[in-house]
Amino acid sequence: MEPVIRLEALTKFYGRQRGVVDLDLEVYPGEVFGYLGPNGAGKTTTIRLLLDLIRPTRGRAVVLGGDPRADGPRLRREVGYLAGDPALYRKMTGRQLLTYLGHLRGMPSLGPAEEVAARLELDLDRPIGDLSRGNRQKVAVVQALMHSPRLLVLDEPTAGLDPLMQREFYRLVAEAKAEGRTVFLSSHVLSEVERIADRVGIVREGRLVVVEGLEELKAKALRRLEIHFGGPVPREEFAALPGVQDVVVEDGLLICTAVGSIDRLVKAAARYEVTNLAVHEADLEELFLRYYEGAGDAA
Amino acid sequence: MLRSVFGAALWSRRRSLAWWVGGSFAYLLFLGSAFPTLRENAAEWERMMDNYPEALRAMFNMVEGSSFGTGPGFLHMELFSFVLPLLLIVFAVGFGARAIAGEEEEGTLDLVLSAPITRRRVLAEQFAAMVVATFLIGVVTCVAILIAGAGFDMGLVPGRVAAAVFAAVLIALVFGTLSLALGCITGRRGLAMGVTGAVALAAYLVFSLAEMVGWLGTIQKASPWYYYAASAPMLRGLEWAHVGVLVALVVAVAVAGGLVLERRDLAV
Numbered sequence: 001m002e003p004v005i006r007l008e009a010l011t012k013f014y015g016r017q018r019g020v021v022d023l024d025l026e027v028y029p030g031e032v033f034g035y036l037g038p039n040g041a042g043k044t045t046t047i048r049l050l051l052d053l054i055r056p057t058r059g060r061a062v063v064l065g066g067d068p069r070a071d072g073p074r075l076r077r078e079v080g081y082l083a084g085d086p087a088l089y090r091k092m093t094g095r096q097l098l099t100y101l102g103h104l105r106g107m108p109s110l111g112p113a114e115e116v117a118a119r120l121e122l123d124l125d126r127p128i129g130d131l132s133r134g135n136r137q138k139v140a141v142v143q144a145l146m147h148s149p150r151l152l153v154l155d156e157p158t159a160g161l162d163p164l165m166q167r168e169f170y171r172l173v174a175e176a177k178a179e180g181r182t183v184f185l186s187s188h189v190l191s192e193v194e195r196i197a198d199r200v201g202i203v204r205e206g207r208l209v210v211v212e213g214l215e216e217l218k219a220k221a222l223r224r225l226e227i228h229f230g231g232p233v234p235r236e237e238f239a240a241l242p243g244v245q246d247v248v249v250e251d252g253l254l255i256c257t258a259v260g261s262i263d264r265l266v267k268a269a270a271r272y273e274v275t276n277l278a279v280h281e282a283d284l285e286e287l288f289l290r291y292y293e294g295a296g297d298a299a
Numbered sequence: 300m301l302r303s304v305f306g307a308a309l310w311s312r313r314r315s316l317a318w319w320v321g322g323s324f325a326y327l328l329f330l331g332s333a334f335p336t337l338r339e340n341a342a343e344w345e346r347m348m349d350n351y352p353e354a355l356r357a358m359f360n361m362v363e364g365s366s367f368g369t370g371p372g373f374l375h376m377e378l379f380s381f382v383l384p385l386l387l388i389v390f391a392v393g394f395g396a397r398a399i400a401g402e403e404e405e406g407t408l409d410l411v412l413s414a415p416i417t418r419r420r421v422l423a424e425q426f427a428a429m430v431v432a433t434f435l436i437g438v439v440t441c442v443a444i445l446i447a448g449a450g451f452d453m454g455l456v457p458g459r460v461a462a463a464v465f466a467a468v469l470i471a472l473v474f475g476t477l478s479l480a481l482g483c484i485t486g487r488r489g490l491a492m493g494v495t496g497a498v499a500l501a502a503y504l505v506f507s508l509a510e511m512v513g514w515l516g517t518i519q520k521a522s523p524w525y526y527y528a529a530s531a532p533m534l535r536g537l538e539w540a541h542v543g544v545l546v547a548l549v550v551a552v553a554v555a556g557g558l559v560l561e562r563r564d565l566a567v
Contacts, residue, residue: 014564044567048565048567051409051412051413053413053564053565054565055562055564072415072417073415073416074415076414083413085406086406086409086410087406087409088410089307089311089407091311096301099301100301100302100307101410103301103303104303104411104414104415105414105415143410
C-alpha cells in the first residue's frame with residue numbers, strides 16, 4: 001500500500017538550532033496517526049515541512065505520492081491543514097474567511113463548510129476577532145475539513161475546544177477515517193491521541209523515538225494512582241504486584257505508579273475499604289523516561 | 300471581492316483606501332483654493348526667486364516654467380515636487396510591507412499557502428493589488444486636480460496632469476515594490492518599511508542636493524527620484540526613457556523579492 005506520508009531521514013535545522021533529525025516514518029491510507037511529543041519536540045516543524053511552509057535541511061518528505069515543494073498546489077488541494085494556534089483574518093467573519101479560502105481551493109459553494117460549522121455550533125456571521133479562543137479554533141477546524149481532503153494534517157487540533165466540542169471533533173475525525181481519509185494529528189497529551197489514533201509516533205528532542213500501535217503503547221502507559229483506604233494497608237502486598245512501582249503507604253493513603261493495565265491493582269485494593277481513588281496520567285516526559293528505563297532493563 | 304488573493308488584498312484595505320481617496324480629494328481642492336491668491340502675488344515671488352542661487356533653485360527643482368503665476372507651474376512646485384509623491388510613497392510602502400511580511404507576521408500567510416496556490420502567485424496578486432490601489436489613488440488625484448484646475452482657472456492641460464500623476468504613481472511603486480520585496484526577503488514588516496523609508500529619503504536628498512554637493516552630482520542618476528523629477532512631467536510631459544527606468548526598477552525588485560520568497564522558510 002502506497003503510504004500517504006513517507007518521511008525519509010527528514011531533517012530540519014534552523015541555523016544551528018535543532019528542528020527535527022532523521023525522521024523516518026510511513027503513514028498509510030485510512031489511518032489516524034497520532035504524533036505525540038512535548039512542546040518544542042519538533043511536531044510543528046514536521047507539519048510545516050509537510051505543507052512546504054519550510055524546507056528540509058536534508059532528507060525528504062513524500063506526501064500523497066508527491067514532493068511538497070515541486071507538486072505543492074496539487075498536493076495541497078487534497079490536504080486540510082489546521083495550524084497550532086491558527087492565525088485567521090480577524091476582520092473577516094467566519095463566512096467571509098471560508099468563502100475566501102473556498103475560492104482559493106476552487107470550491108465556490110459553502111455548503112459542506114456550513115454543515116461542519118453547524119455541527120460545531122459555530123456562528124459564521126460574527127467577525128473572527130470578536131470570537132472566543134474556542135470559536136476561533138472551530139473556524140480553523142471547519143476550514144481544514146470543508147473540502148473533504150484525502151489527508152488531514154492537524155496541529156494540536158482540540159486546543160481551546162470545550163469537552164463537548166472535543167467530542168464532536170473526534171466524531172468528525174472518526175467519520176473522515178470511515179470515509180478512507182488519512183489523519184495526521186499532533187498533540188502533547190497522550191489521552192487526546194488515545195481516543196482516536198490507530199498508531200502513535202513519539203517525538204522527543206527532534207527525533208522519532210517510538211512508532212507503535214495504540215494498544216502496545218497503552219500497555220506501557222504509566223499512571224500514577226492515589227488510593228485512599230478506610231484503614232491501614234500492607235505496603236508489601238501492593239509492591240509485590242507485577243507492573244506496580246514506587247509504592248508508598250502513609251496511614252490510609254497509598255501512592256504508586258502502574259504500568260499498563262491497573263486491573264490487578266484495583267482488584268487487590270478492593271479487598272480493603274476504598275474511600276477514594278484518583279488516577280493521574282503520567283506526563284509525556286515521564287512516559288519517555290520510563291519507556292527507556294524499561295527498554296534498558298529488558299536488554 | 301473575496302475570490303482571490305488580489306481581491307482580498309483590496310477588500311481588507313477598503314476602509315483605508317476610502318480615507319486615502321477622500322483625503323487626497325479634499326487636500327487638492329484646498330490646495331487649488333490657494334492658487335488665485337498666489338497668482339496675484341506671483342510677480343513679487345518671481346523677482347525673489349530669480350535672485351535665488353542656481354543651486355537653491357535646483358534643490359527645489361525650479362526648472363524653466365516653475366512659477367506661481369501659472370497653474371502648471373504652481374502644481375509643479377507645490378504638489379509634484381514633493382507632497383504628492385510622498386503621499387503615494389507612504390501608501391504604497393505601507394501596502395507593500397503588509398502584503399507578504401505583514402501577513403507572515405500575523406500568521407495568515409500560512410493559511411493562504413496551505414491552499415493550492417504557489418508563493419509566486421500570492422506575491423503576483425499582492426503586487427497587482429498594490430499597483431491597482433496606488434493607481435486608484437492616482438486617478439482620483441488626477442480628477443481632483445482637474446476639478447480644482449477648472450474651478451480656480453489654472454489653465455491645465457489634462458494630458459500633462461495625467462502624465463505627472465502617472466510619474467508620481469510610478470516612483471511610489473518603485474518604493475512600494477522595494478518594501479514588498481524586503482518583506483519577501485526578511486519576513487519583517489517593520490524592517491521593510493523602515494529600510495524603504497530611509498532609501499526613499501536618501502533618493503530624494505541625492506537628487507535635490509546634487510547641484511550643491513559636488514560628489515552627489517556624480518551619483519544623481521543612481522537615485523530613482525531623478526527619473527521621476529528631472530523631466531518635470533507637469534511642465535514638459537513624460538520622458539519615456541525615465542519611465543522605462545522606473546518600470547524596469549519595479550520589475551527587477553519584484554522579481555528579486557519573488558526569487559527569495561520561493562526559496563526561504565516562512566516564519567511561524
